[in-house]
Amino acid sequence: MVNKKAKGLGRGIDAIFGDIDTEVRSDDTVQDLPITEIRANPYQPRQTFDDAALEDLARSIKETGVFQPIIVRKSVNGYELIAGERRTRASKLAGKTTIPAIVREFDEQAMMEVAVLENLQRENLTPIEEAQAYDMLIKKLNLTQAQVSQRLGKSRPYIANYLRLLSLPNQVKQLLSEGKLSMGQARTLLSLKDKRKILPMAKRTVDEGLTVRQLEKLIADINAGGKKPAKKPAHKQSPYLKASENQLVDHFGTKVSIAQTQKGKGHIEINFTDTEELNRILSLLDVNID
Template sequence: MAGESKSKPKRLGKGLSALLGEVDGVGYGDDVETVEVSKNTIKIKDIRPNPAQPRRTFSDEELAELAESIRQRGVLQPILVRPDPDAPNRYQIIAGERRWRAAKQAGLEDMPAVIRDSDDLELLEIGIIENVQRENLNPIEEAEAYGALMQRFGRTQDNLAESVGKSRAHIANTVRLLNLPERAREHLRHGRISAGLARAALGAPDPGPLIDLAISKNLTVRDVEAHAKRLRDGGSLDTVASKVEAAIPDVDTAALQDNLSRVLGLDVEIKHKAKGGDLRIKYRDLEQLDALCRKLTAKR
């Protein structure tokens, strides 16, 4: 139609902060775009979760604590919802699913909500930004959320960095985790490995078996980086596993390490080889080094 202009992709930056601030009872700033919302009390049975919710794991213990708080004081902050596009007189959660779950657990029949007309992009993006800003997502949930925005809505890493208030390097490093096989993603989702260890394993031709080995042998990120390089250079996983086994101290060596650590008050590592070996004593600062030197030279 004449006079109609193409709209740019929605940017949620400050507008989203204001919106979430309104949900938290803070209100809007004068420097942001006004958003159309209305506050209501809604039946909990008429609300369903955000199908694009990036957060998949909720702590049972934390939910129980929040539910008890809600039983005593009620829901202090309204959740943010939109009319459910597939069910008249029903609503989808945009932000606040944890409060909704806890309110259900507390036995409430209704709860306060802010209703906002929102499209699928906003539904996904607000869900991501709310969780990222409050550090509610584990690394793989964050990566999958960014991936969904990039694949479904054409967002670039630069767009995402601006929207969620993270550096482009953080976005790029997080999105790399999507290259993990599903089993490794589950390890990361449940906290069995760190994001740093997962990224180190991505340096291997097949990161999955290396991650399984890292979990079973309690390897460090540095260990995984070194083994990933061996695998890239043509080494086999069996060879890597053999090196890992060789690096594990025997019972006598482990006992000697513990005794020295106890006497010196520092971490001690002994690497015994066929001919000789290494004794490493780790200190944090010059005070610890000075104390160590006094102990080693006291009798002299």
């Protein structure tokens, strides 16, 4: 094995979780480890890898080698990968038998945090993989949605909207993962009152190439029982109320209506389709029901 010193290669996931030691330091010892002795991280959220991108990386590695070492931990039999799965896979494709690595001590919790957070920050996960990553952080680390959003620098509605995708039927999740459905289309499908209709409507969306707006209209009609909702008297909404309404729609991830009478009184209406969505909205409002 060849030992060498790693060059400073910038900050890693510890920029988010300061207690996780993934930063490559100038005094780190890098070892050329046999690739056959390195096993994948069991908490890796990415299920699929871009073959073309891996081939490109493999060609680069053939020509110039691996510049940034992977990070592993010693196990009973060989090593377990902490960070650098794409580099490891590409090195195998390039025909490499060894790969530069830094050996660190990690417990199970740290392994999971690094695997999830490295991918969230550096990889283009599918919407379902991203949702599963947030779900894992919440369940395995006992974090709240608010804590996850704070640590990742994302809004709570953003996290909540991704988590909602996990309630989709498996076949619909697959369509979303394959890019046949967009995030907007998937979120719209969740507004169907009859959840049994989600899969047929998802297939129709793909087959007919429906836009989000077209899908919204179809689902509104289905939820209304095939009857067009009665038209309300035309009421001119002020730009301020309209802007406020749009912001609330983005925040809650569902339809929101704001109405105000000429006397100044008004009301805000937040739509939900089931108890699960109601609980999500209550969580965003910081309302706890005992």
